[in-house]
Amino acid sequence: MTDMAILYRGVSKVYPDGTTAVDHLDLDIPAGSLTVFVGPSGCGKTTSLRMLNRMVEPTSGTVEINGQDVSSIPAAKLRRSMGYVMQQSGLLPHRTVEDNIATVPRLNGVSKRTARADARQLLASVGLDESLATRYPAQLSGGQQQRVGVARALAADPPILLMDEPFSAVDPVVRQDLQRELLDLQKRLHRTIVFVTHDIDEAVLLGNRVAVFARGGRLAQYTTPEELLRAPADDFVADFIGRDRGFRSLGFDSATVALQPVAAIVSGTGERILLGPGMRDGATGDGGTDDGGAAAGRVAPWQSAAATDPDWLLVVDERRHPLGWLPVSATGEPAPSDQLRVGGTLWHDGDSLRTALDAALSSPSGQAVAVNGDGSVAGVVPGGDVMRAIEEQRSARYDRPEHP
């Protein structure tokens, strides 16, 4: 295992009124990992987080950071050594965006000019335009405020980042962006991040490791997200993870399935082509691809195209982006274009089995449409192939010989 950045040793928090917020917590958090504390409200996850920067003092037990008991470090100094992002961005309303980001460096004695210059650079790294630097928090959207909150937490370049439900107050679309950006940021920066959320999907998406807390401050399970979905420790965890955990666990297996060509028709021109691996999609009709011979995208008659479903025709636009599917009659004629069925979800080669399976399940033809990075069709995979791939992965996991 890598070295541990954070150690909880027998940590409890009991409030004067007798409620137990955290109950004998033992937890090791590796350096450079993104660890998520997840659980229902009142489970002690935020309390545990706030013990790290001494916003809460434990009733018993010790919290160590890099081998040092936090209670031996002056609170203000300790807090300046780590970044903190909270649900309500907590930005100072009377200061501009750049001065907000510069807060902790300024507390540490960095000159105003340097701190502001650094702040502007940080803006870009959290996906904000530099022109926002002189705005005030009230002039920003919720998502922008959270981004500034993240930039502020990063400003003093802290090795440890504490995030307390940072994305739960923004709308789902923005939340997805923020989650993706956090993962990108972590890939670049390799901080030790402790992230609190009540959303198990967010936990599974972001965490290298997930700590599930139960009511009463008990740590119910602490493991990787894959393991959590596949083998919940008890009924509480299984219940908390909720439905579809088998399906969701597919998200951790990358789909290694072979793409197949698909018969397609170009919307507008009505031109029929074959798209997929080994097919070069030439500019048809003007003879420009004749040298491509049999590998050219053109097929005539199109029914002869191997490995595609004769009952459906994929409709694409002139850039080969998928538009939907048309049913094909017994005589081989495609239905009129007003019968176009909207296509299913799309996946990229290398995406998870979950995405591939969903693409197959949501496709009218039962075939999962894969697209290239530019959005053009890369080929299809029949649903049956995806199921076979799932079965292979399962058997590989459980039938793996104990001794090679």
Added chain:
Amino acid sequence: MNWLTNNWHTVLDLAGAHLVQSVLPVVLGLLVSVPLARLAAGSRWLRPLLVTGSSLLYTIPSLTLFVVLPLVLGTRMTSVVNVIVALTLYVVAILVRSCVDAFESLDRDVLQAATAMGYRPARRFFGVELPLAVPVMVAGLRVATVSNISMVSVGAVIGIQSLGTLFTDGLRRSIVAEILVGIVATVLIAVVLDQLLRLLGQVLTRWQRPGTGAREAGGRRRRDTRGPGRTAGGARDATGALAAVESGGARA
């Protein structure tokens, strides 16, 4: 206490005069402010006019009004009418502003729901808008009442009869007891009226928990803020508006 036993009749008379001069303006001011505020709420020209006007009026010292009003009204300078008119103006100045805010901060959904249920504008006003604006109005009324009671005594300086007469008379004749009786009586009236208004407010706002009401209705709608910052900023704004009402206080 000797002085009081000999003069309780005078004290009672003056207290009555004091009460009339301070309470009548509150009632008149309320009757003027509410319709005025309703008209001004959302109006493009009346709102800034009233807000600026009331702010300016509030800046004019009461003694100035006591002396200038006889000129305008044709009253004698020692007439209580001057005090009543002057204090009514102050009450309007305090109430109009907070009532406009209260009406404008009403939840648009509630109003639309009321209209959708078939309320006519007049019924909607008395049945929905007015009750919802009560917490802010009561807060404004309490400030206005306490400040009125203090201001009425100032009239004694230019010879208008009230409990303030006990101060000027007590000073001239060097009777400490007379002044003390005046102070105690003034404070007593202020406390009793303030508590009565508080009770009235509680009775009128049984539909909400005490304390949260004024904050909600006092909040000014901010148009250009979005996102989570709004919650924090909004709360500060609302409490700030109320704090501003409350720091209005007594003046001479």
Added chain:
Amino acid sequence: MSLVADAAQFLTDPASWSGPSGIPQRLLEHVGYSALTMVIALAVAVPLGLWVGHTRRGGGVVVGLAGALRALPTLGLLTLFTLLMGLGLLPPILALVLLAVPPILSGTYSGIAAVSPALVDAARSMGMTERQVLTRVEIPVALPVILGGIRNAALQVLATVTIVAYINLGGLGRYLIDGLAVRDYARMLGSVVLVAVLALAADAVLALVQRLVTSPGLATAGDRP
């Protein structure tokens, strides 16, 4: 309307503008009493309001105290203190300080107490000391409300200083009391108009200060009623 003309004549007569009882001298006295009062009241009320607002302890006591002080009639205090302590500057300044403290105290307290707890929490978790939380977050955010209270107090004091002439001190109220004694209504009118102009001017200046020192990020908070 000849009264107005007489008052105007009083205000424009060069004789009114010179000498120990001239308008400049009275204006200076008026502003001087007011400034002295405000300095003392600020020194008492602001630290108390900051402390109670920051610790959030004793808020009820402060609100109650401010309310009780507010109900005290200033004229009553002025005459009482004068009888008890004799003539001089102390009795009126004491009475005026008691007038100025409530709005400053409740403005400061409620301004600080209204700062969002989440914001204070964020400031602490960034590693600010209690002192830094107060000076860098709570005071700047509460400043519009605090200044609103101070502005209110200043106006009340400027208006009320008029009555200290009643106990034979100076200030612009001198003309009012003297005019009253000799039934010179024009001079009384001139006096109260001067006080009103002074109040309006002071209010405008304070409003400007309030606007200048308020961060644009704080938008509309702290306006007067």
